[in-house]
Amino acid sequence: MKLRTARHKPDPRSMRTRTDDAHAAPQPPLPPDETMTSESIQSRIKRVIVDCLMLEGLAPEEIGDEQALFGEGLGLDSVDALELVLGLEAEFGIKVKSDEMDRTAFNSVTSLAGFVEGQMAKAEAARASET
Amino acid sequence: MRSDLVVTGLGTIGPHGAGVEALAAGLAQSRVVRCEVDQSPAWHPAQPARFAGRVDPAQLKPWIDAAKARRQSLPSRLAVAAGRMAFEDAGLERAARAGRDVAVSLGTAFGPNDFTAKLLDQIAGAGPQSASPFLFMESVANAHAGQVALDSELRGANITVVQREASGLLALIQGAACFDDGACELALVGMVDEMGSLTHGMLDQYAALSRGAAGGGELGRAFDAGRDGFFAAEGATLLVLERASDAAARGARVRARITGAVRANDPSAPRTDWGSGVAHLSAALARGMQRHGLSPADFDAVVSGASGSRRGDWLEAQVLKRVLGAEALPTVLAPKATLGEFGGGFLGAAILALSSPFGPTPGFESIDPELGIRPHDGRELAPPQRLLVSSLAAGGAAAWLFVDAP
Amino acid sequence: MGAVTPYGLGVDAFAQGLASGQAAIGDVELFSTELHRTHIAGEVALDLEAALPDLAPAHRRRLSRSDTFGLVAAREALDQARARELATQAGLFLGSSTGGMFEGESFYWDLRQPGARRPRVSRIASQQHNGPTDAVARALGFGGPVVTLSSACSAATMALEAALRSLRSGEVDLALAGGADSLCQLTYAGFNALRAVDEEVCRPFQASRAGLSLGEGAGVLVLETAEHAAARGARVLATFAGAGSSCDAHHMTAPDEDGAGLALALEKALADARLAPEAIGLVNAHGTATPLNDAAEWKGLERVFGTRLAEIAVMATKGSVGHLLGACGGVEAIASILALARGKLPPAPNPGPLDAECPAGLAHGGERALSLPCAALSVNLAFGGANAAVVFRSAASPASEGAG
Numbered sequence: 039m040k041l042r043t044a045r046h047k048p049d050p051r052s053m054r055t056r057t058d059d060a061h062a063a064p065q066p067p068l069p070p071d072e073t074m075t076s077e078s079i080q081s082r083i084k085r086v087i088v089d090c091l092m093l094e095g096l097a098p099e100e101i102g103d104e105q106a107l108f109g110e111g112l113g114l115d116s117v118d119a120l121e122l123v124l125g126l127e128a129e130f131g132i133k134v135k136s137d138e139m140d141r142t143a144f145n146s147v148t149s150l151a152g153f154v155e156g157q158m159a160k161a162e163a164a165r166a167s168e169t
Numbered sequence: 170m171r172s173d174l175v176v177t178g179l180g181t182i183g184p185h186g187a188g189v190e191a192l193a194a195g196l197a198q199s200r201v202v203r204c205e206v207d208q209s210p211a212w213h214p215a216q217p218a219r220f221a222g223r224v225d226p227a228q229l230k231p232w233i234d235a236a237k238a239r240r241q242s243l244p245s246r247l248a249v250a251a252g253r254m255a256f257e258d259a260g261l262e263r264a265a266r267a268g269r270d271v272a273v274s275l276g277t278a279f280g281p282n283d284f285t286a287k288l289l290d291q292i293a294g295a296g297p298q299s300a301s302p303f304l305f306m307e308s309v310a311n312a313h314a315g316q317v318a319l320d321s322e323l324r325g326a327n328i329t330v331v332q333r334e335a336s337g338l339l340a341l342i343q344g345a346a347c348f349d350d351g352a353c354e355l356a357l358v359g360m361v362d363e364m365g366s367l368t369h370g371m372l373d374q375y376a377a378l379s380r381g382a383a384g385g386g387e388l389g390r391a392f393d394a395g396r397d398g399f400f401a402a403e404g405a406t407l408l409v410l411e412r413a414s415d416a417a418a419r420g421a422r423v424r425a426r427i428t429g430a431v432r433a434n435d436p437s438a439p440r441t442d443w444g445s446g447v448a449h450l451s452a453a454l455a456r457g458m459q460r461h462g463l464s465p466a467d468f469d470a471v472v473s474g475a476s477g478s479r480r481g482d483w484l485e486a487q488v489l490k491r492v493l494g495a496e497a498l499p500t501v502l503a504p505k506a507t508l509g510e511f512g513g514g515f516l517g518a519a520i521l522a523l524s525s526p527f528g529p530t531p532g533f534e535s536i537d538p539e540l541g542i543r544p545h546d547g548r549e550l551a552p553p554q555r556l557l558v559s560s561l562a563a564g565g566a567a568a569w570l571f572v573d574a575p
Numbered sequence: 576m577g578a579v580t581p582y583g584l585g586v587d588a589f590a591q592g593l594a595s596g597q598a599a600i601g602d603v604e605l606f607s608t609e610l611h612r613t614h615i616a617g618e619v620a621l622d623l624e625a626a627l628p629d630l631a632p633a634h635r636r637r638l639s640r641s642d643t644f645g646l647v648a649a650r651e652a653l654d655q656a657r658a659r660e661l662a663t664q665a666g667l668f669l670g671s672s673t674g675g676m677f678e679g680e681s682f683y684w685d686l687r688q689p690g691a692r693r694p695r696v697s698r699i700a701s702q703q704h705n706g707p708t709d710a711v712a713r714a715l716g717f718g719g720p721v722v723t724l725s726s727a728c729s730a731a732t733m734a735l736e737a738a739l740r741s742l743r744s745g746e747v748d749l750a751l752a753g754g755a756d757s758l759c760q761l762t763y764a765g766f767n768a769l770r771a772v773d774e775e776v777c778r779p780f781q782a783s784r785a786g787l788s789l790g791e792g793a794g795v796l797v798l799e800t801a802e803h804a805a806a807r808g809a810r811v812l813a814t815f816a817g818a819g820s821s822c823d824a825h826h827m828t829a830p831d832e833d834g835a836g837l838a839l840a841l842e843k844a845l846a847d848a849r850l851a852p853e854a855i856g857l858v859n860a861h862g863t864a865t866p867l868n869d870a871a872e873w874k875g876l877e878r879v880f881g882t883r884l885a886e887i888a889v890m891a892t893k894g895s896v897g898h899l900l901g902a903c904g905g906v907e908a909i910a911s912i913l914a915l916a917r918g919k920l921p922p923a924p925n926p927g928p929l930d931a932e933c934p935a936g937l938a939h940g941g942e943r944a945l946s947l948p949c950a951a952l953s954v955n956l957a958f959g960g961a962n963a964a965v966v967f968r969s970a971a972s973p974a975s976e977g978a979g
């Protein structure tokens with residue numbers, strides 16, 4: 039075993055470099071569908087919040103753009119934030135690094151929309167620089 | 170373990186429904202409640218066992234707060250529901266528990282298998298980075314105990330015991346041990362398991378389940394000559410334990426007194442079956458009885474863990490005969506023939522045996538000459554004053570409990 | 576005592592590794608981490624053949640990785656205590672968080688392959704959480720109470736407490752207790768999903784800490800009543816003075832930020848040991864190195880020790896071997912007893928500026944002497960809010976329960 043001391047930086051690796059010969063398991067997220075962009079980012083975020091956090095009985099449109107998502111507002115917590123990131127990654131084709139998980143981005147749907155737009159722009163820039 | 174503990178609350182949910190009355194009615198009527206297990210994922214072998222005892226989700230609903238439960242696995246929900254019922258049965262409202270050191274000790278044979286499988290699907294499917302935090306935090310075996318503590322605000326020791334069929338009784342004993350040295354003031358103890366298609370299929374792959382080979386249909390035919398495996402069930406049963414003096418001080422109804430316990434292990438047991446260590450287990454039980462000043466004649470009935478398993482029932486019968494005397498055996502109840510293996514109903518039956526009538530043992534037709542035990546035939550019994558509760562697990566673990574009428 | 580750690584097989588290898596001040600955390604070789612978020616862990620470089628040379632191949636094949644860790648550690652501990660033949664009446668209390676999940680998950684994935692031949696179900700004979708316990712019980716002939724505690728990261732410490740209660744009640748005179756766990760993709764992906772894993776070697780209590788490092792192994796102790804140990808002339812390595820546990824009842828994964836739940840476990844452990852907080856000179860902290868955990872743990876310790884906490888020597892074993900999950904309480908108890916015996920803490924690996932919020936008295940930049948005589952407190956926190964703590968005194972002090 040090669041021992042490490044702290045400060046080691048692993049090589050940057052692509053997220054998926056091998057095709058999975060899998061089965062009935064959940065499939066990788068589809069890239070964002072262009073036809074869906076007519077739906078606002080805000081309403082897509084609300085849909086992701088309800089679906090992926092299993093908020094049964096809550097309709098997406100009941101969530102206000104400025105409503106606090108955590109604490110007193112919708113009552114979400116840190117694990118919800120992590121689960122929500124997975125949902126947003128799948129919905130918007132973005133990849134959020136652990137050190138980019140800015141707490142303030144999760145204040146409301148509006149702040150999340152800003153965060154997602156930033157991430158999408160970054161992903162777009164990364165794709166452009168690759169080609 | 171102290172000898173002055175009493176059971177003042179019983180919460181149970183299982184194939185028979187939610188609550189003590191549903192369980193008692195099922196036992197009195199010898200009613201086996203079962204449903205077809207989904208075979209579509211192909212977990213099962215050819216000619217599979219088809220039935221399991223599962224919980225009707227409608228029974229669970231009134232006991233669950235949907236918003237709080239949104240992230241919980243089925244076994245967590247079952248445990249939370251049974252915990253709420255147990256405290257209600259004990260007359261211990263939230264306010265009455267506040268500030269007290271309440272331990273939780275839950276047994277589970279399998280833990281949250283279905284959530285674990287879903288998580289493994291994600292890891293192999295969309296990749297490890299798609300693994301759900303929700304699933305992961307509920308995939309640990311102690312998630313159920315943690316959720317119960319969170320739901321009922323219980324800040325004492327939070328224990329999870331995993332020891333196959335004996336998980337429930339061992340968890341009860343571990344919870345009772347928390348009263349030693351003042352490590353708790355009140356305890357919520359019991360067992361929970363789910364019986365999804367995957368777990369059922371794997372048990373069937375091990376040929377552990379009854380497939381109705383003897384022509385009598387799929388039943389856990391406890392002690393029967395034609396038994397061909399057990400019938401698997403899900404559910405949760407939780408008991409409230411407290412000191413007799415505390416229960417008396419608050420005027421609580423006492424369901425049972427727990428006067429002692431014995432634990433041992435049969436090292437001859439294979440990993441997934443019962444062993445042949447009759448002499449060793451019998452000596453351990455006999456020593457434990459002696460330590461508690463009990464003789465074989467003191468027991469009015471045995472609540473046996475016999476489930477219809479070939480080797481397990483054999484071992485159970487040999488130990489009971491050797492310790493209590495083959496000719497002098499008291500009534501032997503085998504509630505797992507009605508309730509199934511796992512899911513904790515057995516613990517509820519052990520307490521109800523003091524106060525509630527049991528119907529004839531379902532599926533029992535003829536005495537196995539090697540076992541020589543005829544389990545309870547449904548005749549009316551004088552309410553037992555003292556029970557021996559027995560639980561032997563595949564893999565070797567053994568637990569016995571001495572239970573007295575209030 | 577017996578241990579399998581990322582430093583190697585045996586308590587000596589563990590002690591030497593700790594003394595080296597180098598962390599045994601490196602690239603994962605057990606499975607490909609290519610698709611995972613992080614790539615390092617404290618992996619045990621284990622040669623099964625060498626670890627259990629006398630075992631029949633058929634028997635060895637049925638052992639999971641965790642089983643093997645547990646069995647190797649159990650044999651070492653019983654041999655050191657000269658207690659092998661006492662197993663028939665002894666208790667066995669082992670913690671494990673995932674049991675044989677490393678084997679279980681590969682079985683499951685094979686089972687899911689369409690069209691492939693169905694894998695043999697015997698491959699998961701030891702998949703369950705009780706796998707290591709059953710493997711040890713069967714191989715070494717344990718005949719007393721056998722119980723698996725599976726309270727995630729505090730499982731082994733709770734197993735030590737369960738053994739203590741059994742010994743005190745007179746149920747057994749001797750017990751083996753601790754824990755065993757192996758790395759697997761489930762926990763590796765899972766802790767990464769919680770963004771709780773550092774890409775670099777974990778750095779408990781440091782300002783730059785960014786998560787835990789996972790690890791694997793086993794740590795077990797032979798515990799017996801003082802009378803029993805004296806009667807058979809056993810060498811006493813330490814006194815197991817007390818134990819206590821509690822639950823935050825706050826959140827399934829996040830610690831109670833004000834440390835109240837943890838403090839309750841610490842206070843119970845001290846009361847159980849009949850010791851005042853002033854008697855504690857060493858704290859082996861849970862110290863996972865996640866930003867939240869270390870801060871919350873420190874709050875809990877502050878509640879119990881007040882300003883004196885600044886003077887207490889603190890170890891964070893996870894900085895050396897990673898987080899052994901259901902086994903960590905076992906190896907951390909051993910690390911505590913080793914430190915008490917040597918009278919000093921080994922140097923903590925990868926020193927760096929401490930977090931002002933939790934300025935733990937770690938041995939940064941060399942060994943740190945303990946002010947003897949003192950007692951050691953070893954602490955664990957877990958999912959589900961389950962906290963557990965155990966207290967050891969050095970061998971010289973009057974004994975109630977011994978650890979051999």
